[in-house]
Amino acid sequence: MxxxxxxxxxxxxxxxxxxxxxxxxxxxxxxxxxxxxxxxxxxxxxxxxxxxxxxxxxxxxxxxxxxxxxxxxxxxxxxxxxxxxxxxxxxxxxxxxxxxxxxxxxxxxxxxxxxxxxxxxxxxxxxPLAGLTAYQTLVKVLEVAEGDTVLVHAAAGGVGSMAIQLARHLGARVIGTASERNHEYLRQLGAEPITYGDGLRDRVRTLAPGGVHAVFDTVGGEALTESVPLLAPGGRLASIADQAVVALGGRYVFVRPDPNDLQDLTDIAERGALGxxxxxxxxxxxxxxxxxxxxxxxxxxxxxxxxx
The missing domain is CATH 3.90.180.10 (Medium-chain alcohol dehydrogenases, catalytic domain)
Structure with missing residues (x-):
């Protein structure tokens, strides 16, 4: 072959x-x-x-x-x-x-x-990989529920774009970081876009004055550390990019194969909620x-x- x-x-x-x-x-x-x-x-x-x-x-x-x-x-x-x-x-x-x-x-x-x-x-x-990463992080680690506000970093990427759609499917509000050129794309997926970098905290607080219920980090480094003060009381933090998240009180996630989770993604896609x-x-x-x-x-x- x-x-x-x-x-x-x-x-x-x-x-x-x-x-x-x-x-x-x-x-x-x-x-x-x-x-x-x-x-x-x-x-x-x-x-x-x-x-x-x-x-x-x-x-x-x-x-x-x-x-x-x-x-x-x-x-x-x-x-x-x-x-x-x-x-x-x-x-x-x-x-x-x-x-x-x-x-x-x-x-x-x-x-x-x-x-x-x-x-x-x-x-x-x-x-498979991006969808399972987003699904397992949102559902099994962050336990995102209807009414939550979720901050997703690098939201226009493969995992980030899946995370937006799945969080919206779960009934959450999504704020997503991305470069300006991808803001309209994020809006099409159902997220409220903001730029990353200097001033991130102020931009998130403008949209969510009381903080966010969950942060889904796909970048690590400064994006991760800047996210901690943005959590509402009892907020949850997870990263797929930086194991330093554990010292910050969050969870590090490495995706695993799971046929049931993957079938759930197929079902969600067939309902038109995941593209x-x-x-x-x-x-x-x-x-x-x-x-x-x-x-x-x-x-x-x-x-x-x-x-x-």
Whole structure:
């Protein structure tokens, strides 16, 4: 099969396009014919070796954790899916080797759910990692409820844009930080936009004089520390970007595969409450260019690689 691989850690230049062995399918897994795979910051961070202390790399590594595709065949213990089913997945294992930037990907059942019928494969590929991150943070950590006011940092990005939509679905009011050029986009998603940087506290207090009930940080650093005084009494703080949040009384969140959570996202998308903004699309052989663009850090929505 055709795939993207890297044989050593490094920059985008280590990514190679060529032939790779089709993955074996275990008893509790399915083989997915990949139609699209989204690019996430963790992809290039893993490729650069930043995750080496926690994830063993079995070279050559096929990168990628997000996938949308069609079940080609199933393992002998699988009853949940059949050949021809359209699926999405956050296909993260406890090592780096068998990723989704390939014609086929082996996906454990715990990583999969049914693809939203109202989304294209390109759109649906953007849901798993970003959607699960937003969903698990908002629902399971911040426990956002109807009537809450939520501050979302970097709200125009892949996770931030999902967080706005899901928080609105939960009945919350959302204030989102973004550059001026993305303010109209945030309004379309249902958020009240503000610029980040100097004066952030005053801008948030103008909109929420009594403070916010929850802060969802996707940036870390100054954005995180500036958020603490903006919390209302009993307010909750979570970050997916900076473990210093723990010392500030909040929670650090690292997304995990969960088929039930992923199916919830599919259901929400099919009700029209969750969409995916695809900013750029690359063919599989141009994955290195997709990585370069993602590393720039100014993406609105998702960057997606299509296969076939």
């Amino acid at each position: 055709k795939a993207i691989t890297y044989r050593r850690y490094g920059g985008p230049e280590v990514l190679e396009y060529g032939e790779a062995r089709e993955p074996k399918v275990g008893p509790d897994s399915v083989l997915v014919k990949v139609r699209a795979a989204a690019v996430n910051p963790v992809d290039w961070k893993a490729r650069a070796g930043y995750l080496d202390s926690v994830l063993e790399a079995v070279f050559p590594v096929i990168p990628g954790w997000d996938v949308a595709g069609v079940v080609e065949r199933t393992g002998p213990a699988v009853t949940e899916f059949a050949a021809g089913d359209e699926v999405i997945g956050y296909v993260r294992e406890d090592f780096l080797s068998r990723g989704t930037f390939a014609e086929y990907a082996a996906a454990p059942l715990r990583t999969l759910a049914r693809k939203p019928r109202n989304l294209t494969f390109t759109q649906a590929a953007g849901i 995916v903004e695809v900013s750029s699309v690359f063919p599989l052989e141009k994955t290195a260019d997709a990585h370069r663009l993602n590393e720039e850090g100014h993406t609105r929505g998702k960057i997606v690689v299509t296969v076939g």
